[in-house]
Amino acid sequence: MSTDAPAALITGGSSGIGLATARLLLEEGIGVTVSGRDPEKLEAVAADLGSLGKLSTVAGDVASVDDAEAMVGATVAAHGRLDYLFCSAGIPGVAPLDDLDEALWDRVLGVNLKGTYTVIRAAVPRMREIGGGAIVTMGSEAGLTGQPQLAAYCASKGAVVNLTRALALELIGDGIRVNCLSPGITNTPMCEVEANMAPDPQAVWDAWKKWAPIGRWADPEEQAKAALFLLRDATFSVGSVLVTDGGYTAL
Ligand SMILES: NC(=O)c1ccc[n+]([C@@H]2O[C@H](COP(=O)([O-])OP(=O)(O)OC[C@H]3O[C@@H](n4cnc5c(N)ncnc54)[C@H](O)[C@@H]3O)[C@@H](O)[C@H]2O)c1
Incomplete structure (x- = not known):
């Protein structure tokens, strides 16, 4: 079954x-499948966004090849096609090198880097079936700069940037554009998790609010607009990195 309306899979949605992007895409008439690890959160997403358009959800872990296949399968089952993939799933991992043990390293690289590869690999054949598509990977200002106590996260996001470039060149012949969104500090639950790992979470929180030269942090909705741009509108962008960091990497 193939329908005419475009459809997107958003991991970590x-x-x-990811959630802000799901909302925006639905408002733009794009069918959306949201994947996440927690079925209860997915139920809440369905209740919150279900009235906006054609939405489905699927539970799974992006670090699992089987789950990634299932996410893509669920998207095609719900919408009849897969045009857009936004790999938003990610985790932080704050630790000085002495505390960065193998388990934490594997977890951060497993979700942020391997979890990008797994879903892209599952999605590409379905995009080829319809003559092309667009993929947006999730980088970070921490993928373009070094940051202390974030070695695994920086390594994972730097690798995602170059994974993006490699796959962009490999897949553009199939009509599939691959680009990377590289946000700066954005007010999301991840920041809360990261701040709470610090000895003085409130101090971290306060610092982040004025981290970037623009003098504030981003709202998720601002990043969602950039994701939509790369997915749908940036028709001549191939292997690019769209930096949405309020000027942080311009310093
Ligand atoms: N918030 C920021 O300041 C910031 C800045 C730069 C980049 N990013 C990146 O943006 C992306 C989205 O993060 P966010 O800020 O919206 O935080 P978030 O914590 O709200 O979103 C991340 C989502 O990924 C999901 N997830 C985590 N591990 C997963 C797994 N193994 N399988 C499936 N889903 C999984 C989480 O459940 C969550 O819903 C991440 O990749 C993050 O690294 C965030």
Whole structure:
């Protein structure tokens, strides 16, 4: 079954930037499948956004090849096609090197880097079936700069940037554009998790609010607009990195 309306899979779409993007895409008439790990959160997403358009949800872990296949399968089952993939799922991982043990390293790289590869690999054949599509990976200002106590996160996001470039060149012949969104600090649940790992969470919170030269942090809705741009409108962008960091990497 193939329908005419375009459809998107958003990983990590039950909160933060992914959730804001799901809302925006639905408002723009794009069918959306949201994937996330927590079925209860997915139910809340369905209740919150279900009236906006054609929405489905699927639970799974992006670090699992089987779950990634299931996410893509669920998207095609719900919408008849897969045009857009937004790999928003990600986790932080704040630790000085001495505390960065193998388990934490594997977890951060497993979700942020491997979890991007798994879903892209599952999605590409379905995009080829309809003559092309667009993929947006999730980088970070921490993928373009080094930051202390964030070695695993920086490594994962830097790798995502170059994964994006490699796959962009490999897949553009199939009509599939691959680009990377690189946000700066954005007010999402991830920031809360990260701040709470610090000895003085409130101090971190306060610092982040004025982290970027623009003098504030981003709202998830601002990142969602950039994601939509790369997915749908940036028809000549291939292997690009769209930096939405309020000027942080311009310093
Ligand atoms: N918030 C920021 O300041 C910021 C800045 C730069 C980049 N990012 C990136 O943006 C992306 C979205 O983060 P956010 O800020 O919206 O935070 P968030 O925590 O709200 O969203 C991340 C989502 O990914 C999901 N997730 C985590 N591990 C997963 C797994 N193994 N399988 C499936 N889903 C999983 C989480 O459940 C959550 O819904 C992340 O990749 C993050 O690294 C965030």
